[in-house]
Amino acid sequence: MENLDALFAGFAVALVPGNLGLMVLGVMLGIVIGVLPGLGGANGIAILLPLTFAMPPVSAIIMLSCIYWGALFGGAITSILFNIPGEPWSVATTFDGYPMAQQGRAAEALTAAFTSSFVGALFAILMITAIAPLIAAFALRFGPPEFFAVMFLSFASFVGLTQGSAWKTLAAMMAGFLMACVGLDTVTGQLRLTFGSTELLRGIDFLVAVIGLFGISEIMIAMEEGLAFRGATARIDPKVVSQVWKALPRHWAIALRSCVIGCWMGVTPAGATPASFMSYGMARRLSKDGPTFGTGRIEGVIAPEVANNAAGVAALLPMLALGVPGSPTAAVLLGGLVMWGLQPGPMLFIEQKEFVWGLVASMYLGNLASLVVVMALVPWFAAILRIPFAIIAPLILIACAIGAFTVNNAAFDLVLMLVFGVVGYVMKKLDYPLAPMVLALVLGNRTEQSFRQSLLLSDGSLGVFFGNWLVGSIMAVGFLMLFWPMLGRLRAAVLARLSR
Amino acid sequence: MADHRGGVRARTAELVAAAAIAALGALVVADAYRIGIAWDLDGPQSGTFPFWTGIIMITASLVTFTFAAFGRSRVLFASSQELASVARLFVPACMFVAGVLVIGLYLPAAALVAWFMAVIGGYRLTTAALSGLAASGVIFVVFEAWFLVALPKGPVEALLGY
Numbered sequence: 001m002e003n004l005d006a007l008f009a010g011f012a013v014a015l016v017p018g019n020l021g022l023m024v025l026g027v028m029l030g031i032v033i034g035v036l037p038g039l040g041g042a043n044g045i046a047i048l049l050p051l052t053f054a055m056p057p058v059s060a061i062i063m064l065s066c067i068y069w070g071a072l073f074g075g076a077i078t079s080i081l082f083n084i085p086g087e088p089w090s091v092a093t094t095f096d097g098y099p100m101a102q103q104g105r106a107a108e109a110l111t112a113a114f115t116s117s118f119v120g121a122l123f124a125i126l127m128i129t130a131i132a133p134l135i136a137a138f139a140l141r142f143g144p145p146e147f148f149a150v151m152f153l154s155f156a157s158f159v160g161l162t163q164g165s166a167w168k169t170l171a172a173m174m175a176g177f178l179m180a181c182v183g184l185d186t187v188t189g190q191l192r193l194t195f196g197s198t199e200l201l202r203g204i205d206f207l208v209a210v211i212g213l214f215g216i217s218e219i220m221i222a223m224e225e226g227l228a229f230r231g232a233t234a235r236i237d238p239k240v241v242s243q244v245w246k247a248l249p250r251h252w253a254i255a256l257r258s259c260v261i262g263c264w265m266g267v268t269p270a271g272a273t274p275a276s277f278m279s280y281g282m283a284r285r286l287s288k289d290g291p292t293f294g295t296g297r298i299e300g301v302i303a304p305e306v307a308n309n310a311a312g313v314a315a316l317l318p319m320l321a322l323g324v325p326g327s328p329t330a331a332v333l334l335g336g337l338v339m340w341g342l343q344p345g346p347m348l349f350i351e352q353k354e355f356v357w358g359l360v361a362s363m364y365l366g367n368l369a370s371l372v373v374v375m376a377l378v379p380w381f382a383a384i385l386r387i388p389f390a391i392i393a394p395l396i397l398i399a400c401a402i403g404a405f406t407v408n409n410a411a412f413d414l415v416l417m418l419v420f421g422v423v424g425y426v427m428k429k430l431d432y433p434l435a436p437m438v439l440a441l442v443l444g445n446r447t448e449q450s451f452r453q454s455l456l457l458s459d460g461s462l463g464v465f466f467g468n469w470l471v472g473s474i475m476a477v478g479f480l481m482l483f484w485p486m487l488g489r490l491r492a493a494v495l496a497r498l499s500r
Numbered sequence: 501m502a503d504h505r506g507g508v509r510a511r512t513a514e515l516v517a518a519a520a521i522a523a524l525g526a527l528v529v530a531d532a533y534r535i536g537i538a539w540d541l542d543g544p545q546s547g548t549f550p551f552w553t554g555i556i557m558i559t560a561s562l563v564t565f566t567f568a569a570f571g572r573s574r575v576l577f578a579s580s581q582e583l584a585s586v587a588r589l590f591v592p593a594c595m596f597v598a599g600v601l602v603i604g605l606y607l608p609a610a611a612l613v614a615w616f617m618a619v620i621g622g623y624r625l626t627t628a629a630l631s632g633l634a635a636s637g638v639i640f641v642v643f644e645a646w647f648l649v650a651l652p653k654g655p656v657e658a659l660l661g662y
Contacts, residue, residue, distance in 0.1 A: 051647050167560045171521050174557035178528055181550045190546040223589040224582045390621025394613045406649055414597045448549045456543040
């Protein structure tokens with residue numbers, strides 16, 4: 001009940017006219033960001049982060065998180081209308097959404113996509129409201145070894161849940177940790193990995209890395225593919241909406257399953273993209289008419305859209321409760337928290353009640369606002385893509401440059417941004433995952449600190465990570481996740497031998 | 501490159517990337533070793549964490565390298581044509597950043613917009629140039645005037661009194 005009171009207090013914070021205005025502004029910006037290839041949730045927020053320094057933290061997080069919701073909704077628009085996913089997590093939506101649009105059922109597909117997005121998000125927010133305070137209260141008992149174990153668990157799950165090569169995930173992650181080490185070591189005051197460069201003294205700021213890795217590289221890929229938009233227009237007419245809404249409850253099983261997949265993949269840092277693919281795959285495999293998926297079935301839109309929004313929202317749960325973000329975008333928001341002078345982690349729920357519950361309340365309102373805005377303004381957002389790429393591309397480049405510069409007011413960061421752009425381009429083309437690298441860069445210092453503090457406690461013995469049941473079991477789950485793919489293969493081999 | 505379509509093969513790119521990561525790892529390990537990886541009075545020395553991280557990174561990329569070296573694939577990483585279109589974006593982007601370092605952000609931003617519109621979009625030169633200046637103007641109003649964020653400025657802005 002105490003939480004419910006806190007939540008209502010949060011609504012009071014979020015419903016202040018100024019915050020409501022920022023919410024709508026954020027949602028609109030987010031949808032634009034979601035529609036434009038080359039601007040994603042993570043780097044869109046990273047670019048806009050410096051503009052929020054002057055705002056009170058609650059208003060700032062409300063605006064930035066609403067950009068995130070908007071981007072989660074907006075990704076579907078271009079997937080369905082143009083077969084161009086505005087965001088990686090809406091790729092699975094193109095499989096059935098685009099065929100539907102070609103059959104003249106664009107409005108139906110869009111309505112289904114937006115409604116599903118809302119359902120997924122709502123499910124995840126309810127989960128956060130119910131569970132986050134409990135996890136935070138539990139985490140207050142954590143010491144350095146437990147925190148290291150939680151970080152270990154989330155990074156190990158990356159390796160275990162990775163869909164491509166686990167070795168590449170590992171390499172990318174370690175590169176992120178190493179980038180976090182660059183600069184001054186806060187414990188001993190020693191310079192590390194600067195190789196005599198004064199520019200590297202500051203360290204590598206992850207916002208600059210995010211803007212390069214996600215933003216610049218995305219425009220390079222868009223350029224390589226030679227973007228050519230075919231103008232398709234869409235209006236959503238109320239009759240279609242009511243028809244689709246009447247039909248949707250029949251698919252409750254798919255929606256529920258996708259909610260669960262999404263929440264799970266969001267909390268473990270696998271993220272929205274694999275969640276949408278997995279949910280689509282499950283829907284196809286478990287359906288009686290599996291083979292007709294891909295020809296314009298509404299289930300093929302519902303499943304990925306529910307899952308990616310659930311995952312996107314659920315990624316904020318570990319960020320709020322533990323200070324360990326579940327996705328690159330959550331990592332950027334976490335970076336924002338630090339810049340606004342808040343200490344992420346379980347103490348947030350005690351020291352910054354207003355902030356946390358204001359944010360949670362704004363999640364409910366922000367997603368509702370996204371649904372309304374996106375339904376009403378679809379034709380306008382779709383029209384953005386008719387602005388030629390030759391105009392959009394330089395503007396995105398300039399926006400990235402301004403974002404990267406304002407982080408530290410350092411022109412050298414622009415050079416870093418370009419370098420990260422090339423790195424991101426090559427990584428994307430070679431299937432090196434970007435998310436673990438960014439998360440490692442964000443969490444690197446805290447991971448290392450908790451590791452060192454734990455070792456200090458134990459006088460250098462690694463046994464401290466198995467010292468009590470709590471830390472021991474988190475570590476054990478971590479190892480399980482780490483070797484999950486190997487265990488799967490082992491099981492298959494054993495079964496094959498038994499059946500012979 | 502023997503491929504008749506021309507371009508960079510995925511396998512080549514894979515090998516180069518893995519080798520580069522391993523080399524970077526070696527550099528890190530060397531630097532970490534220099535700082536010290538032993539136990540000190542105040543816990544592990546500064547090099548310990550990067551040292552082991554570097555070791556894992558080297559191992560992981562060597563495995564990737566080996567897989568790629570034994571794999572037989574004729575898939576392209578990018579065709580020459582694709583690389584050329586990426587260069588059409590990347591070269592102006594580098595010039596833009598170089599410009600920002602020397603004369604501030606506003607003029608290079610205008611030039612970047614104008615260049616893209618004229619060369620890639622095929623607009624008339626005057627239209628492109630005016631759009632570029634307009635874009636710079638909007639950026640100025642939004643950042644310097646509304647949000648009070650100072651962007652890099654050079655001699656031309658100084659002449660105008662900023």
